[in-house]
Amino acid sequence: xxxxxxxKRDYYEVLGVPRExxxxxxxxxxxxxxxELHPDRNPDNPAAxxxxxxxxxxxxxxxxxxxxxxxxxxxxxxxxxxxxxSFDPADLGGLGEILDGLFGEVFGGRRRRRSGxxxxxxxxxxxxxxxxxxxxxxxxxxxxPCKTCKGSGAAPxxxxxxxPVCKGRGEVRSQxxxxxxxxxxxxxxxxxxxxxxxxxxxxxxxxxxxxxxMEIRLPPGVEDGAVRTLRGAGEAxxxxxxxLHVTVRVAPHELFERxxxxxxxTVPVSFPQAVLGATLEVPTLEAKVQMKLPPGTQSGxxxxxxxxxxxxxxxxxxxxxxxxxxxxxPAKVTRQQRKLIEELAAELGEDSMxxxxxxxxxxxxxxx
Ligand SMILES: [Zn+2]
Ligand SMILES: [Zn+2]
Numbered sequence: 001x002x003x004x005x006x007x008k009r010d011y012y013e014v015l016g017v018p019r020e021x022x023x024x025x026x027x028x029x030x031x032x033x034x035x036e037l038h039p040d041r042n043p044d045n046p047a048a049x050x051x052x053x054x055x056x057x058x059x060x061x062x063x064x065x066x067x068x069x070x071x072x073x074x075x076x077x078x079x080x081x082x083x084x085x086s087f088d089p090a091d092l093g094g095l096g097e098i099l100d101g102l103f104g105e106v107f108g109g110r111r112r113r114r115s116g117x118x119x120x121x122x123x124x125x126x127x128x129x130x131x132x133x134x135x136x137x138x139x140x141x142x143x144x145p146c147k148t149c150k151g152s153g154a155a156p157x158x159x160x161x162x163x164p165v166c167k168g169r170g171e172v173r174s175q176x177x178x179x180x181x182x183x184x185x186x187x188x189x190x191x192x193x194x195x196x197x198x199x200x201x202x203x204x205x206x207x208x209x210x211x212x213x214m215e216i217r218l219p220p221g222v223e224d225g226a227v228r229t230l231r232g233a234g235e236a237x238x239x240x241x242x243x244l245h246v247t248v249r250v251a252p253h254e255l256f257e258r259x260x261x262x263x264x265x266t267v268p269v270s271f272p273q274a275v276l277g278a279t280l281e282v283p284t285l286e287a288k289v290q291m292k293l294p295p296g297t298q299s300g301x302x303x304x305x306x307x308x309x310x311x312x313x314x315x316x317x318x319x320x321x322x323x324x325x326x327x328x329x330p331a332k333v334t335r336q337q338r339k340l341i342e343e344l345a346a347e348l349g350e351d352s353m354x355x356x357x358x359x360x361x362x363x364x365x366x367x368x
Contacts, residue, residue, distance in 0.1 A: 008076050011058035019072070023063065030059035040118065043227065043245055115240030116143075119233075123216070123246050127253035131263070131285050131310045133220035140214065140244065143207045144236040149199035151238040153206035158197035163188035207237070216246055220311035221261065224250040255283055261319025262309045268328040269293060284308040284321050291323065299327035 012019050015029040033055040035041070042048035061067045061079075070078040121140055129136075145151030154160045162168035166185035170192035174183040184190035191206065198204025214233055226248045234242025250258075257264045267282055277295035281288050284305065291303065302324050309319025333341065350357040 009054065010075075011062055011071060014054050014058040015062065026059060026062050030055060030063075043120070044225070044247075116235035116237045116242035118242040119235060119244050121244060121246045122249055124249045124251060125218070125222070126251055127256055127258070128285060130218070130222050130224070130248065130250040131220065131258070133218055133222070133311070135215060135217045138214055138216060138246070139211055140233070141209050141211055142233075142235055142244075144210045145238050146199060146202035146206055146208050148201035149206060151206045152193070152195075153191065153199055153202065153204040154193075154195045155197040155199050158195075160193045160195060163192050163194050166192060168192040214244070218248065222248055222250075223258075224248065256285070258310065259322075261312050263319065263321045264324065265321065266324045266326055268326045269297070271327055271329065274299070274325070274327045282321075282323055285310070293325065297325055297327075299325065301325045 012021070015021075015026060015033065017025050017029050021029075034052065037048045037052035037055060039045075039049050039052065042052075061071055067078075119140065119142055121138060123136060123138060125134065125136075146153070149156060152160060163170075163185060165187035166172050170185055170188065170190040171182040172185050174181055185192070188194060189205075195204050199206070202208050212233070214230060216228060216230065218228070228246045228248070230244040230246065232241040233244035236242075255265050263285060265283065267280060269278065269280065273280075273293060274297050275295065277297070278293045280291045280293050282291045282305070285308065289305065289308070291305070302322050305321040305323060307318045308321035311318050330337070
């Protein structure tokens, strides 16, 4: 059960209708929610998908007069966790199919031809491109109506007649999902026509794959997983084009890590540098900068370089760069180095290591 730990919401509340709502009102309410929440419209949005499943389940129960009566009498208990359970939204079909199913019952008759499908594209950016903004040119392959036959699939000047399977409607009744609904006629691929001589340029399909070059501007601060939608850049058909959804992938960086608008980086320093202080060369997004390391810097200390981070998305100002200092200890020492370090150790008393002195003190108290 998906909602095991959450109390199930009332179905009428989910659809936003009163308990006495007539079937047409339920349908209208569900259609509005499906338009808003369907995964086709909300790629990678689990919250919308959950809400869509919830609305679909509510509609499935309330649109069935027998199930609705049972629900009105007993609430969710009527189904005992089964029957009204969750299901995969893929079972419901695409948004177009759902809306068509609902429209079909309302208006009957001839159906709308489907317009172009949405397409997706993954765009990889470097860390710097994402941080500073970039304009990219991408090439996509997408189906577009064949120019020779203008999308009909028939060789120019040859006969085209009505598809005998769907009687020219392009779709046939299907029992898929709870709506019944319609599906595209496979005999004519939804065109509603029968072709006698296929167009030589598209083999009768009515469309060809074209390569298109598009420009996409990404503002500074775009994040990994962000989706930009190019309207009309999806599959093109004679009745309209779908959209192209571009998902941004930001490659990891060797030195930088992003935390909101801040950039984190770790700089190793030697023990003498940490003790005596030093001037360090630190990489930032746009250039190398010099940073003063004060004497006596502890390992793990974080310094903030103001305004050296990522521009705040859609706003003014910039994040900072956070520089974490790590004191690197020699992994191997020569005999001479060992001697010097031993001399140094003998020389370093409690006064020079207050943290250690306090720790040893606490440790002693803990077991005495
Ligand atoms: Zn053609
Ligand atoms: Zn057909």
